Amino acid sequence: MTSSLSLTVNDRPRTVSIEPHHTLLEVLRADLGLTGTKECCLVGECGACTVLVDGRSVDSCLVLAVEANGSEVVTVEGLALAGALNSLQQAFLDHGAAQCGFCIPGQLMAARALLETSPRPSRAEVEDGLAGNLCRCAGYEQIIEAVLDAAERDAAPTAARSPDRGAAAEADPAATPDANLAPQ
C-alpha cells in the first residue's frame, strides 16, 4: 500500500511512490538517494537529519513524508550553488568545523535556518540555534566560529568577501574575552 508524494527537493520537483508510514528522512535517503542527510537517533534529539521544510529546520526523522507533500525541501545537497560552496559551507571548511563530518549536514541546515531568521546572530543565538545538533567530535567552537563568520561574509559587500581565515581561531580569548562575539 503505497501513496504518491510530490514535493520539491533542492529546487527539483519530485514525485515518488512511498510507504505512508515512512519518514521524510527515509524517503530522502532511500527513495531519492539523497544520503547527505544523516540518520542517528531517530527520536529528534541529535539533529543529524535536519533539513529545511518550507524554510523551517526540522528533524526529518520526526516528519512523516506524507506531511511534506507539496513542500519545498532543502537538504545539504541543495546548499552549494552550481558547484560552488555557499558561505556557510566555505566557512565550515575554512574553520575546520567538520571533523568526522557526520553531523555536519545537520549543523549546516540548522545554521542556514538560523541565518535566515537572524542574519547577524550573536554567539549566544548561534549556541541556541545549534543546541539540537549533537557533535561528538565536539568541534562546537569551530562550528560556532564558522557560523558567525558566514554571517559576516554574507553581510559584507561582495567585493570584501574574501575569507578572513583563522582570525577567530587565532584570537587570544584571555586578552580579548569578547573575541568570539560577532560585531553588532
Next chain:
Amino acid sequence: MTGRAGADPSGGRGHEPDIGGSPNRVGGIGRVTGRQQYVADIPLDDALHVKLVTVDAPRARIGFIDKAAALRVPGVHLVMTPDDLPRPMPRFGPQFRDRPVLAVGETKFHGDPVAAVAAETLDAAEEGARQVHVAWEPLPAVTTLDGSLAAGAPLVQDPELRPDDPFAGTNVLREHRYGWGDIEAAAADVHVVVEGTYEFPMVTQFAIEPHAYVAAPDGGGIAVWSATQHPNWLQRVLATILGLPLARVRVLSPDPGGAFGGKQHAKYEPLLAFMALRAGRPVRLVLTLEETFQAVRRGAARVHVRSGFRDDGRLAFREIDADYLIGAYADIADRTVAKGSYTSAGPYAIPAVRIRARSVLSHTVPSTAFRGFGNPQQIWAVESNMDEASRVLGIYPVELRLRNLANRGETFIPGDTPADGIWTEAVERAARRIGWGSPAPAGHGRGIAVGLKSGPTTGLSHATVRLLADGSVVVYSGTSDMGQGARTIFAQIAAHELGAPLDWVTVVMGDTAVVPYDQQTSASRSSVIMGNAVLAACRDVQAKVRAMAASLEDVPAEAIVVEAGRVRLPGRELPIRDVLARGLGRLGGEVTGLGEGRKEADPEHPLGGTAAFYEFNCTAVEVSVDEATGDITVHRYVTVSDVGRALNAAQVRGQDEGAAIMGLGHTLMERLLLDADGRIRNLGAIDYKIPTTLDLPASIESEVVENGDGPGPYGAKGMSEGALLPVAPAIAAAVRDATGVVIRDLPLSPERVWRALRERDAEAVR
C-alpha cells in the same frame, strides 16, 4: 599554505611552511556538501536489510528459536540462527576468542543477538525480527563489581574458554600487577598518607554515526564494508573465521563518522559475512543508536589510591588498586585495563609504586576501547588524590605537581621510555593562563590536573607514495580517517616532501585490496607511525629522483640533496617536478616509493612494548557552583597538550578541544544506568545526554607545547586523547575550591553536587 618550501638552511619552521599550518581538511569538501559516503550511504544493488533479534534480559537461557512465522513475512529471505552457523560456534575477539557470531544457548548481555533476519526491505526485516519466536527464560545476572566478585556469583564466561587460567573459575578475566621500589620502606618515612576510593561509571562512545556493516559475496571470497578503525585486523578475523585466505577477504572501510575507540574491533561483521555467503547476496545492517549503546561502552571502574608524601611534598610511594567492570565478552577491554594501569601512578618520579588492577567480567555490554583507553578512570582517582594531598600538605596543587613531575629524559617507570617532554612547561603555561596565584572572582573556584597516557607500544604501518608524471602525488595508507584528520596530515607530509601543492595530493584509504598493511588506527598513533611510513615513502621517491638528477646532470649522487620538494645540485637548485619530467623520459610513467613505520615490540615488557611516546596534558579550569541546584558552570577552560610538533594547528585544536568537551560529558552528565534486572534504562539520545552547544565552557583556550621531541615526522607526538584524561579531576578540584566539597564519584551531576553540598551544610551544623 601548501608546500612551496624555500631552502632555509637553519632548518627552522620557516623551512617547512606547510607543516604546522592549517590548510583546509583533505576530504572537507565532501563533508560540507553531504557527498562524503559513510557505510550506510553506500548504494548496493540487490542488498538485503538485516535486523537483529534480541531478548529483553541481561542474561537468558535460549531454547527453541521458531523461524516459521518470520519466514512467512513477505520479503523475508533468511532467518539466521545459531543452527545455521558452523558448530562449534565460531568465536572471535582480539584478546580472547570468546565472542560467538550469535549467542548460543545463553545470552550474556542486554542486546546480545540470538538471531538475525534478512529481508528485501528494512520494514520486512523489522517485522520478520518481531516474528522470530524465541523461547527464553531469564537467568541470574551479575551487572556490578560487587555482584561479579561475590562468592558463588554466576560465571559470565565458560571456564573452558581458558582452561589453564587460574582465574577461569571466577569472573576475574585477568589481574595485572606492576610496580617498583620498596613500598614498606618508603612508607616508614613519610609525612602524610592520603587515600581514597573513586568511582567512574559506564559511559558510551555515542559516535553520531551508528555502526553499520555491509557484506557481499565477492567471487570466491567476501567483501565487507565497515566503518572500522582496524581494516587489516578485521580482514584477519574474517579470514580466520571463514577459512579464507587474506587475499580473498576485502575490507572496505569508508571514513568512520566518529569512532572514539568504539569501532576498533569486529562486532557484527562476522555475522554479516556468514549471512551474505548463505544468502548469496549483499546484506546490510545499520544499527540504531540504541543498538550501538548495546554494542560498545567504556569500562566502569572503582579505584583505590593511597599515596605517601614527604614533608616537602615529594611523593614517597603510591599504591593503586583498581577494578574495572568489563562486559560479557572481553573484546579489547582487558588491554584497556592493563594499559590504563601500567602508567596510572602518573607522570611523576616516585621511588616506590605498587599497582594492581583486575578486569571483572559481567553480564553487561562488552566494554572496549574509548578515547583514553582505560586511563581516564585511574587518572580521575590519582589526580583527585593529588588535589586532596595538596590541601593536607598545604602545598598549592600546581606546586605539588611541579615538585613531582619527571624531568625530560628521566626514567619514571623503570624499563619504559623515559619522560619525553618538558611536562612542567605545560603545567606552568596552564597555570599562568588560568591566572593561578591571583584571586579567583568571588564564588569561583579553580582546579588543575594532569594526564599521562602511553602511546602505542607496538606498531607497523606501510605506505606507498606515487609521484605521477606531472608532479602530483597519490598516497596509499591503511589508516582510518575518523575525524582526527589523518588524511590531511599525510597529504601535508607528501606535499611538503615532494613539492606538490596540497590539492595535487590524493590520499587513498579504506580498502585492503588497494592500500598496504597498517596494524591499526588507535592510541593516537597515526600521525607518528603512519606519518613516518608516508615520510619514508616520500624519502624513497626522493632517492629515486636523486638518482635521476645524477644521471641527467652527470653529477655524483652524493653531491645532490633532495628535500622539501627541491633538488639541490652543486651551485643550483631545481624543483623535483622539473627533474621528474626529464628523468621519466619518453615513456613517461611515474616514481613509486615504499615506506614503513615501526614501533618494535619488546616481549619482556609487561605491555609487550615500551611507549612510542607519551601523551601529556595539563588542564586548568575555573568554575562556580549554584548552591541551590548543584549545577556547575565552567567559566574558563584551559588545556595545554605537549604535542611535540603540531603538524596541523587547526586540527590539533579541534582534537584538543573536542577531547576536552567530550571529557566534560563524562565529568558532568554521562552515565549508563541499569535497572534492577541489569537492562540499560537510558538507552538512546533522549535519556543519555552528551554535551551540546549549551554545555560549553564560557571560554575554552587550547595551547600546545612544541619542543619537537616526538618520534613522529618533524618531531610530532600523538595528541588526540591527552586533553580528555584530566578533565574530571580538574573540574572536581575546582568544585572543591569553590565549595569545599570533595566528590569521589562521577558524573558531577547537579543532584550529586547538591547532595554533597547539603551534607557539607549538615556537618557544619553538627
